[in-house]
Amino acid sequence: xxxxxxxxxxxxxxxxxxxxxxxxxxxxxxxxxxxxxxxxxxxxxxxxxxxxxxxxxxxxxxxxxxxxxxxxxxxxxxxxxxxxxxxxxxxxxxxxxxxxxxxxxxxxxxxxxxxxxxxxxxxxxxxxxxxxxxxxxxxxxxxxxxxxxxxxxxxxxxxxxxxxxxxxxxxxxxxxxxxxxxxxxxxxxxxxxxxxxxxxxxxxxxxxxxxxxxxxxxxxxxxxxxxxxxxxxxxxxxxxxxxxxxxxxxxxxxxxxxxxxxxxxxxxxxxxxxxxxxxxxxxxxxxxxxxxxxxxxxxxxxxxxxxxxxxxxxxxxxxxxxxxxxxxxxxxxxxxxxxxxxxxxxxxxxxxxxxxxxxxxxxxxxxxxxxxxxxxxxxxxxxxxxxxxxxxxxxxxxxxxxxxxxxxxxxxxxxxxxxxxxxxxxxxxxxxxxxxxxxxxxxxxxxxxxxxxxxxxxxxxxx
Amino acid sequence: xxxxxxxxxxxxxxxxxxxxxxxxxxxxxxxxxxxxxxxxxxxxxxxxxxxxxxxxxxxxxxxxxxxxxxxxxxxxxxxxxxxxx
Numbered sequence: 001x002x003x004x005x006x007x008x009x010x011x012x013x014x015x016x017x018x019x020x021x022x023x024x025x026x027x028x029x030x031x032x033x034x035x036x037x038x039x040x041x042x043x044x045x046x047x048x049x050x051x052x053x054x055x056x057x058x059x060x061x062x063x064x065x066x067x068x069x070x071x072x073x074x075x076x077x078x079x080x081x082x083x084x085x086x087x088x089x090x091x092x093x094x095x096x097x098x099x100x101x102x103x104x105x106x107x108x109x110x111x112x113x114x115x116x117x118x119x120x121x122x123x124x125x126x127x128x129x130x131x132x133x134x135x136x137x138x139x140x141x142x143x144x145x146x147x148x149x150x151x152x153x154x155x156x157x158x159x160x161x162x163x164x165x166x167x168x169x170x171x172x173x174x175x176x177x178x179x180x181x182x183x184x185x186x187x188x189x190x191x192x193x194x195x196x197x198x199x200x201x202x203x204x205x206x207x208x209x210x211x212x213x214x215x216x217x218x219x220x221x222x223x224x225x226x227x228x229x230x231x232x233x234x235x236x237x238x239x240x241x242x243x244x245x246x247x248x249x250x251x252x253x254x255x256x257x258x259x260x261x262x263x264x265x266x267x268x269x270x271x272x273x274x275x276x277x278x279x280x281x282x283x284x285x286x287x288x289x290x291x292x293x294x295x296x297x298x299x300x301x302x303x304x305x306x307x308x309x310x311x312x313x314x315x316x317x318x319x320x321x322x323x324x325x326x327x328x329x330x331x332x333x334x335x336x337x338x339x340x341x342x343x344x345x346x347x348x349x350x351x352x353x354x355x356x357x358x359x360x361x362x363x364x365x366x367x368x369x370x371x372x373x374x375x376x377x378x379x380x381x382x383x384x385x386x387x388x389x390x391x392x393x394x395x396x397x398x399x400x401x402x403x404x405x406x407x408x409x410x411x412x413x414x415x416x417x418x419x420x421x422x423x424x425x426x427x428x429x430x431x432x433x434x435x436x437x438x439x440x441x442x443x444x445x446x447x448x449x450x451x452x453x454x455x456x457x458x459x460x461x462x463x
Numbered sequence: 464x465x466x467x468x469x470x471x472x473x474x475x476x477x478x479x480x481x482x483x484x485x486x487x488x489x490x491x492x493x494x495x496x497x498x499x500x501x502x503x504x505x506x507x508x509x510x511x512x513x514x515x516x517x518x519x520x521x522x523x524x525x526x527x528x529x530x531x532x533x534x535x536x537x538x539x540x541x542x543x544x545x546x547x548x
Binding site: 023024064066067071072075076078080081449453457458 | 479480481482483484499500502504505507508511514515523
């Protein structure tokens, strides 16, 4: 009998697991896939290592910083600053028709860029930033409210509103067109006020440190162990049944599978309405290995969020892919002491999940190739042409994401409605991860920590 | 355990929870929150570490006693009387 079974060995599940294992709770993480990672994973293809999900770690803080999400989570997981080897970005931008706003991990630059390009908006912008800084985004009791309404009260130029929303939505909005204000604050702080960094080795390093810590404290991890059913009677969970037929008993179950996905495991029919509606925002990502460094071609930016439509539209497109906007990321463009072995460019764009889910297999491959070319053509308006330097290409779609993470629709940011307290209809079944609502690498770990603390550690152990 | 030993235990726990804080010169009468950047997650850790190390149960309504070093030690004296350091 386990104290807790955690479904999913992504960052949220592993972080929850570290907290429980450290405090001597018998805990087992069950993971369907053959490896850890979930939505922030990695793979090897044709002798090349690739990251999935991670373009950059957000919420950067300088070593020794005592406040903020990164320092909080390192303390909670008993990890050291050096463990994540976070190297700050070189500089990023939001590129829209006629105007580009640059930003780095020093917020002053972004503020100065807004003042320069939108002089009539700078006072409102400063008021908005003050409001964001005062907002306690970790308070689980925050009510949902429209970020667009709140932002538009301070900033009256719709172009600037769109330019602020663009990176925040691309990196963490499960909802189309608008965001919940708390979610907006989380992302604004994570991207503009704190900023981007990356370990030289990529997400692998973070995953490895986290899983090592979990094992060191005595946590058990079972890979290739998909959950078929969450077992319950009289409103209480008693354990899980694995796809192999094996049953594991536990006093609590924490699921990072997603809210709709978890309800399915409870034998509750796919719920059509709130609060368990799955998300529908997903992406196609293309990855290019180059025979030179991006810098050699004159490309020195870490991340470019681009859009060339009059208004920025964030929604599942009617087309297979929305070519009007996207994200260009080069993992080479961080301030490493030694350069990466190979040049890489990753370009990501909004995709229509249904289209990619339902394509027959033979057409799927051809369509993926065709749209990869179109995505590049679209991105080339914002970066140097690198096509003659490409030595390897890969791409993944909503279908790939669902296959490897079991998240419905390949919805990387999960359900539109977040269940912040992590509670469910069963008193000892909890949610953590994407559908709890803290997003990104740092957010996902904070989610696991928060749910473990609030629901499992505060209550006296009955062992 | 005596008062000094209990104080040592708390110092050990604080250094584990907040390794980046310099604990020399920590004032016993001033709230931890004002001297170190501790939040509610850290206070839960003080409680959890005490439970792990000495099987002391501290109910949530008593967390207020843990605001300063002096009040924490005072609160723990009866609970750690029979424990050995």
